[in-house]
Each structure stands twice: as structure tokens, then as C-alpha cells.
Amino acid sequence: MTTRVDTLLTLSGVGKTFGGTVALEGIDLSIETGKVHAFVGENGAGKSTLGKLIVGVHAPSAGRIALDGAEVHFASPAQALDHGLVGISQELSLMPQRTVLDNIALGREVMRGPFVDARATRAAVQAVMDRYDMQVDLDARVGDIPVVEQQKVEILRALSRDARLIVFDEPTARLPSDQVAPLLALVRQLAGAGKAVIYVSHFLEEILEATDTVTILRNGRHIRTGPTASETHETLVEGVTGSVLGEQYPEITAPDAAQAPVLSVRGLSRPGVFENVSFDIRPGEIVGLAGLVGSGRSEIARAILGADPATGEIRFNGGDTGRSIAARLAAGMAMIPENRREQGLMIDRPIVENVTLSHLRRFSGALGLDRRRERAEVTQQCTATGLKYNSLDDPAAALSGGNQQKILFARAALGDPALLIADEPTRGVDVGAKRSIYDLIAGLAARGKAILLISSELEEILGLSHRVIVVSRGRVAGELEGADLTESALMTAAFSGT
Ligand SMILES: Nc1ncnc2c1ncn2[C@@H]1O[C@H](COP(=O)(O)OP(=O)(O)O)[C@@H](O)[C@H]1O
Ligand SMILES: [Mg+2]
Incomplete structure (x- = not known):
């Protein structure tokens, strides 16, 4: 008996250099639908670059990316989006002065002749919210709502464009701690709805809690990919830093007990x-x-x-x-x-x-x-x-x-x-x-x-x-x-x- 795995994306021998900097080298990886796949690594490990290659922000310098088994080349994020691959960037890319509805619908308005059909546009957005059970106040100004709600707006914008894969790059870096759990729940919900999710973070607790698969990157190299369930905090630290946990803390010398307290x-x-x-x-x-x-x-x-x-x-x-x-x-x-x-x-x-x-x-x-x-x-x-x-x-x-x-x-x-x-x-x-x-x-x-x-x-x-x-x-x-x-x-x- 074989287990059916729905592979959405396959990367083979993918590399990326920026001038003299090798950001990524020899990456072999597949991304599956319905799973949350973490990219973890220290600053500069190549996580963001890998995500950007997938969503068309950068083109690979080497190797191939295949979608549904067929090789693809994206010259821009718009082309990747046409294939259902969307990135939610570290810095949100919303228009703060405009309403939630405008932000989700922009470029996707339902038209009647040369005119935007406002009611139908709203209904279409509402239908997406209902389908994914993700409600936001459509009339609020984006700049007035909390960051986690803004992220929801970005997600809904992606979903209303039929996203199949969403890349989150350090989504919790700017979140207050009480908004981390709701964001992780959203991420899980997307995978539950059959989307492929890539979750880039250096917070190991988030990775362990919310992801199915984890890829460890170090200095632009692929260290390993495997089920998150078989990783622990310690194994991730070892993978990410390349050193064993015993070295995580320095030696501390005993203070002189004879000295008077400071x-x-x-x-x-x-x-x-x-x-x-x-x-x-x-x-x-x-x-x-x-x-x-x-x-x-x-x-x-x-x-x-x-x-x-x-x-x-x-x-x-x-x-x-x-x-x-x-x-x-x-x-x-x-x-x-x-x-x-x-x-x-x-x-x-x-x-x-x-x-x-x-x-x-x-x-x-x-x-x-x-x-x-x-x-x-x-x-x-x-x-x-x-x-x-x-x-x-x-x-x-x-x-x-x-x-x-x-x-x-x-x-x-x-x-x-x-x-x-x-x-x-x-x-x-x-x-x-x-x-x-x-x-x-x-x-x-x-x-x-x-x-x-x-x-x-x-x-x-x-x-x-x-x-x-x-x-x-x-x-x-x-x-x-x-x-x-x-x-x-x-x-x-x-x-x-x-
Ligand atoms: N646009 C760019 N131009 C030049 N170098 C870059 C660019 N983007 C990333 N790099 C370099 O590529 C390496 C990987 O960066 P990045 O993917 O941002 O790492 P991470 O997201 O894991 O912190 C770093 O050495 C970084 O300086
Ligand atoms: Mg990064």
C-alpha cells in the first residue's frame, strides 16, 4: 500500500546568489498541500530568499522549480500569483488609509460594464470569508485594526485570488505576544482548508506547535527536512546552529563567596x-x-x-x-x-x-x-x-x-x-x-x-x-x-x- 502525498511544488538543486553572496545552494525540497511547512534557521540562513524564490520575487540562479510536476519560471510575484503562489511579506503590504474591503478586493472587483459593482464585489469577498470562516470588519480602515487582523486581510486577499500556497515570512515578529496564538490558529486553519503553507520563523516554539514539516537551513544549505513531530527544541537548536546543546550555555565561574554582596x-x-x-x-x-x-x-x-x-x-x-x-x-x-x-x-x-x-x-x-x-x-x-x-x-x-x-x-x-x-x-x-x-x-x-x-x-x-x-x-x-x-x-x- 502506498500513501498518497499531494506534492504541490518540487525544488531541485535550487540555488541563489546575489553578486558575490551565495544565499542558497543545492536545495532539494518538496512542498505538500494541506501541510504547514516550516523553514527554520538563523538570521541570514536563506529562509526569506527561499520563500521569495517560490513566490516569484527572485528567480533562482540554479536548479528547477516544478509546480504540479511541470517546471515553472516566474518573472514576477504577479506571475507566481497567477499560479496560486502568494507571499505574505515581513512588512505588510496593505494600504492603511483604505478599508478592509478595498484592500481585499483591489484588482479583483466585480465589474458591470466599465463600472465596479460594489455590491457584488462585497458579496464575493463575504463569500470568501464565509468559506474559510475568517471574519473581518470590511468597513474598518486597515490602519486602525490590530496587526493580526491586518494579516487576516492579507490572507483573505490571497484566498480571494485562489491561492494554493501561502508563504508567511516571520509573521509573528511584529505581533504582540497575545496575538501569536490567533495567528498560528489561522495558519493551521489554512492547511486544514487544503492550502500549502510555508511558515518562516526563527521561533522554535511556534514551529514545534504549529507546523507539520520542518526544513532546517544553515548558511544557505539544506540541513534536513522531516516531520515536526520527530523534532524537539534541542534537535532544532542543534540543526540550526550546528552545535550540540551542551554548548548552548557558557561556563560560568563560581563567584567568590568571601566577598561582600554588591x-x-x-x-x-x-x-x-x-x-x-x-x-x-x-x-x-x-x-x-x-x-x-x-x-x-x-x-x-x-x-x-x-x-x-x-x-x-x-x-x-x-x-x-x-x-x-x-x-x-x-x-x-x-x-x-x-x-x-x-x-x-x-x-x-x-x-x-x-x-x-x-x-x-x-x-x-x-x-x-x-x-x-x-x-x-x-x-x-x-x-x-x-x-x-x-x-x-x-x-x-x-x-x-x-x-x-x-x-x-x-x-x-x-x-x-x-x-x-x-x-x-x-x-x-x-x-x-x-x-x-x-x-x-x-x-x-x-x-x-x-x-x-x-x-x-x-x-x-x-x-x-x-x-x-x-x-x-x-x-x-x-x-x-x-x-x-x-x-x-x-x-x-x-x-x-x-
Ligand atoms: N536582495 C539581496 N541582495 C543581496 N544579498 C541578499 C539579498 N537578500 C538576501 N541576501 C543575502 O542572502 C543571505 C540569506 O538571506 P535571507 O534569505 O534574508 O536569510 P534569512 O531570511 O534566513 O534571515 C544573507 O547573507 C543575505 O545577506
Ligand atoms: Mg528573513
Whole structure:
């Protein structure tokens, strides 16, 4: 007995070069209808390029693409669309000023003679929404609806053009976290309706949750393709990075137990948020602050930094610091904030300004800002953090998420802080960049800095911390160290107060 597989698309020996850059080489792959097929890999692995070859944005430099067994050549996305192959790009391509209906129907209006038949056009769009059970408010202005609804509009536009295959390129990169699940549900729904879906992402959790097949790309090469069900987080990380998981976390050296704490927190309280929190951090020690979302982790960190008011005692470097955030920063605290876009980076400003923000005083003298010294020190910090950039004058927005995060590390390091608070330092960065951020944290600790690490990723907390404070409902529910520092002990403590 043979299992029938509906192969829509076959790629044989496909390659793509851009000038001197080999983006893809020797890709053999088939794409099936009714399946969600993930392309996973680090930044620059070739995921987007592969998707673009399929939807006619680029033409392959080598190899063949066959649709229903017959070789095809697309000179443009419009030609690929004629064959039912559609890409939903990283940056949405909708007209924000126009209505949802206009955006879906544009170019597909039902005509009566030379005129658009508005009622029939609307009915045709409504029929597509009904058929796929995907409702949106047709009269809303696209610019006014949430990103996930805008994605729905793009999907409906594709469906109303009889799409057979839809490529999603990093669709969740711009989504708030509560909209990720609805988007994944949409993706599953499309496969359920018999569409072939390609899902490009570097978020392994999304891949494991929502896809049927996964193709791993590394440096433009096809590493493997197989059922998602036979992959785990670990095997994907190994495939994507080419290194075994044991190397995912750097060695951390034990702090000197004889040294006095850098930070002593005693009885820190903020009514209704956290209560009676006490702990120490020594020089060179990485202390994890773990707990469920909403347990008060970030709020405790903000209070330590002086960003929020709290009662209790905070001793830093053996003394009292002022209450204000400015006083605490001046005393040698630094923070990598949870939401780098909203709290940390000026995304449209040059890298150099982002690094020196909050340190400008250092470079000001009687004659104004010493630009040359500023650039020299920034360059040094950027090199030390492994930031990849072309020019210090490029906007932060030009960099990948991992490199944006490194800007914040460079900024923090520039102040030579005694304590670094890192709140979700690897959120939204790919696995390769994660490792370099872990190296940065371990390196700072090795140079005697005290680190307070907040993360929702248990593995990260376990892999990187010397000691972990577990918070549950605003109270310290446990302090784990050495052999006691296990995933189950951590989870038990995290859930203890709930
Ligand atoms: N239009 C282009 N011109 C030149 N080089 C490109 C272009 N698009 C992609 N590349 C290069 O091809 C490689 C793969 O890029 P890409 O497909 O965007 O990777 P991914 O989506 O996996 O991050 C990278 O080295 C990238 O710099
Ligand atoms: Mg890409």
C-alpha cells in the first residue's frame, strides 16, 4: 500500500546568489498541500530568499522549480500569483488609509460594464470569508485594526485570488505576544482548508506547535527536512546552529563567596505588587529571578533600579543609594529593559546615539560634546559585545533583534556598572544571537559584575544562573542553588503561592 502525498511544488538543486553572496545552494525540497511547512534557521540562513524564490520575487540562479510536476519560471510575484503562489511579506503590504474591503478586493472587483459593482464585489469577498470562516470588519480602515487582523486581510486577499500556497515570512515578529496564538490558529486553519503553507520563523516554539514539516537551513544549505513531530527544541537548536546543546550555555565561574554582596535587598515591599523581598548578590554572581508571568519579577527589578517606589532597604556597594533612578544609575546600576523597543532603544536614531544615551555627560567638556572620544569608546564597546553593524550612524532599526539587544548591552557596559539587571535579555532574538548574549552575561560576571537575570525561559535561568530566587505572587517562594537548582524544584516553587 502506498500513501498518497499531494506534492504541490518540487525544488531541485535550487540555488541563489546575489553578486558575490551565495544565499542558497543545492536545495532539494518538496512542498505538500494541506501541510504547514516550516523553514527554520538563523538570521541570514536563506529562509526569506527561499520563500521569495517560490513566490516569484527572485528567480533562482540554479536548479528547477516544478509546480504540479511541470517546471515553472516566474518573472514576477504577479506571475507566481497567477499560479496560486502568494507571499505574505515581513512588512505588510496593505494600504492603511483604505478599508478592509478595498484592500481585499483591489484588482479583483466585480465589474458591470466599465463600472465596479460594489455590491457584488462585497458579496464575493463575504463569500470568501464565509468559506474559510475568517471574519473581518470590511468597513474598518486597515490602519486602525490590530496587526493580526491586518494579516487576516492579507490572507483573505490571497484566498480571494485562489491561492494554493501561502508563504508567511516571520509573521509573528511584529505581533504582540497575545496575538501569536490567533495567528498560528489561522495558519493551521489554512492547511486544514487544503492550502500549502510555508511558515518562516526563527521561533522554535511556534514551529514545534504549529507546523507539520520542518526544513532546517544553515548558511544557505539544506540541513534536513522531516516531520515536526520527530523534532524537539534541542534537535532544532542543534540543526540550526550546528552545535550540540551542551554548548548552548557558557561556563560560568563560581563567584567568590568571601566577598561582600554588591546588592542587599531587605524587606522590599510595594503594596499589592510584591512583599518582603530579601536577597543578596555578590560580585561575579548571576542570580536568576524566576516566576510565572505576573509574579512580580519585573516589578521587583524596577524597584531595585528606583524606577518604581518601594519600601524596605536597598544597600548597594555597602552603602545607601539615593531613591531616584538617576542616583542609582550614577551609583553603578544598569538595566537591560524588558521591552527593548518601548523602554530601551530609539529605534530610528543612530547606533552611536543609542549606545551613549544616559552616558552623554562623560563626553561633554567645556567645548561641548567630544564626538571623537564618544565614537572611539562606542566602537570599542560595540566590538566587545560582538555587535554586527555597517556604520555607527545606521539607525538601530537596521539591525536584527539580537544585534539591537547588543546595543543595550554596549550601553550598559559603557557605564562600567557594578550591577546589571537584565530583564528578558534574549526575548525575540534567534538562537545563535542568544548564545552570544549568554556569553556577554557570563563575561560580565567573570569580570566581577553582579547580575540579576529575569527570564521566562526556565532553561535559560537554569543554564546561566549561579542561584535562583523564585517569586510567586509577589513573595519569595524559594531560593535554589547547586544540586537543588532543578527544573522541577523551580516549577514547584513558582506555583506554590498560586
Ligand atoms: N536582495 C539581496 N541582495 C543581496 N544579498 C541578499 C539579498 N537578500 C538576501 N541576501 C543575502 O542572502 C543571505 C540569506 O538571506 P535571507 O534569505 O534574508 O536569510 P534569512 O531570511 O534566513 O534571515 C544573507 O547573507 C543575505 O545577506
Ligand atoms: Mg528573513
